[in-house]
Amino acid sequence: MSEQQEPVTGIEVPIYLKYNFTAGAGPARFLSQVKKGVLTGQRCPRCDQVYIPPRGSCAACGVATEEEVVLSDKATVQSFTIVSIPIPNNPIQPPYIIANLVADGANISFIHLMSECVNEDVRIGQRVQAVWKPEEEWDYAMDNIRYFKPIDEADVPVGQIGKLPVSGWKG
């Protein structure tokens, strides 16, 4: 019992709280389309920007984004980083690439993985396309897309990123 003689200087007080998360009406519409293998953005009625994934409002104008816009699953690299350190609980082995991607037809980027690429060749403006999981695995989640891989299309000039139509970049 000698250890019992040490005065208490700290306590462990784990807190676990249970919640039921709700996606939001705007995000729910988006996720329901993702489950069908379709990427949809939502357009701001005031400034015309198209958001993906939509959160229910145009953050720039503060108004609801009601109009749905079907987007391409082709995108352009807006920015990226090569992750070289393992992240706890992440099954993906480094080095791997996380990129800010702008889908054709959208103005705002989202974050996803890149693969089937030479890490050292990844660059801003590079064209990529979604590699989807098998349809039977689709759920209400962006990881229905396993990752994006480079495609054989000309790079988009930096000034044009986020300004392409749904039909994509013609070079």
Added chain:
Amino acid sequence: MPESDSESEILNQAFELGYTYTRSTGPVVGRFLTGLRERQVVGNRGSDGRVIVPPMEYDPGTAEALSEFVDVSEEGEVVSWAWVKHPREAHPSDQPFAWAMIRLDGADVPMVHWVQANREADINTGSRVRVRWAEETTGSINDIAGFELV
């Protein structure tokens, strides 16, 4: 897995948020919790001489740092109470019980803890109660596994 309500498209996902903190006690709280580990309830004396249990680091009236520790009894009296008919999952008892403000003998300020009682009618303001010590005491407020009616 999320559940979809096709009409209103409400997507829900249950989740648990965990904050697995450890906390430094400091000398005053540490003294109290060390006491509980030894199955002794310790208070301290406030600026006006009242004995406060559990002890406070500073007097709420004068902001004076408090240091005079006092051992108090593990028996005391119910000052107020609330009867929990339907315990919540987080509560310390899965049977109906009472939360109570308990003034221990030798203390002036009541402490908040819970009291085991079979029926609401068994407990009253003024009821005498005694600490039920946990089988294993570790230096936690829950070393007091509730109070029992004397």
Added chain:
Amino acid sequence: MRDIAIVAFHQSRAVADAGACNEVEMIMPVLNEVYQQVGINNAQDVDFVCSGSCDYLQGAAFAFVAGVDALGAVPPIKESHVEMDAAWALYESILKLRMGHADSALVYGFGKSSPGELPVVLSQQLDPYYLAPQWIDTVSLAAMQARLMLDQGMLTERDMAEVVSRSRRNAMRNPAAQLAGDVSVEQVLAEETYLSPLRKADCCPVSDGAAAMIICTVDKAREWGVPYALITGIDHRIETHNLGMRDLTDSVSTRQAAEGAGVGAGAIDVAELYAPFSHQEIILSRALGLEGSTSVNPSGGVLAGNLMMASGLSRIGEVFKRVVSGEAERGVAHATSGPCLQHNLVTVVEKA
């Protein structure tokens, strides 16, 4: 010192479950309502924005940052947040205006409590060494407070039921209320106890929703050309976290805040009190020195619907509405935070 005018207020309907709506979708309609009341487009048209909310309610870290998406914050705006009821966001905004750093401010609060178990979530705001590890919920603490008063003959269960009955009846005229109806004292007393000595009717419901207000200088209010009321006093006080050291049958902090806000300087036509439990309305009425001539909680108060982190602001808004409509000349609004009325804010609103 510059006079502060309230020019707009709106609260969403208090609902048990806002369903699919996320925080942005809950806030936006309320903001649009107050923008329309003064004829502006978005938060770009005010000098300062301050919100009140608590991320623990829905378990979404930085939900208050997501809330900024409702504002139109491009280009960047001057924005602040309190992890408290938005009544304290109003307090911060008033300081900003009084210092001359802004001429107008948007204040809003929101709470989506339905995703969690609110009384249990709130147990974690208590002392982290002595109370939080016991998971004592806030309803139980209020029940012990009520019993102290019952035991000491400071009120009766009938007094409490009268508060509930008046709330339900007043709420019938409040389109934002969650609980309303022609409920008699006898009907309340016939209900079995829920957390003895409290009946369920003695406790406010858990609600989702948001509230927003626009304040400004008197010059700005004239420029906008909208009716306004004046905030002539505001103050707040907090008591010790040690419940055993407090006199739970009184609200010393409310009394002090009321003195600081100048409540006693004139008659009080209307009072909106943030009393989540029926007995607390009685404690507050006494601490504020209210008399029979004051209409207490004409909106039904929070027993009719409690938007955590917004209901305090709503009390001020409810008084504003009645002053601007001419129904009252001078009113008092009260906001609270913490267990058993620990922290209290008192605002005086007067006819311009």
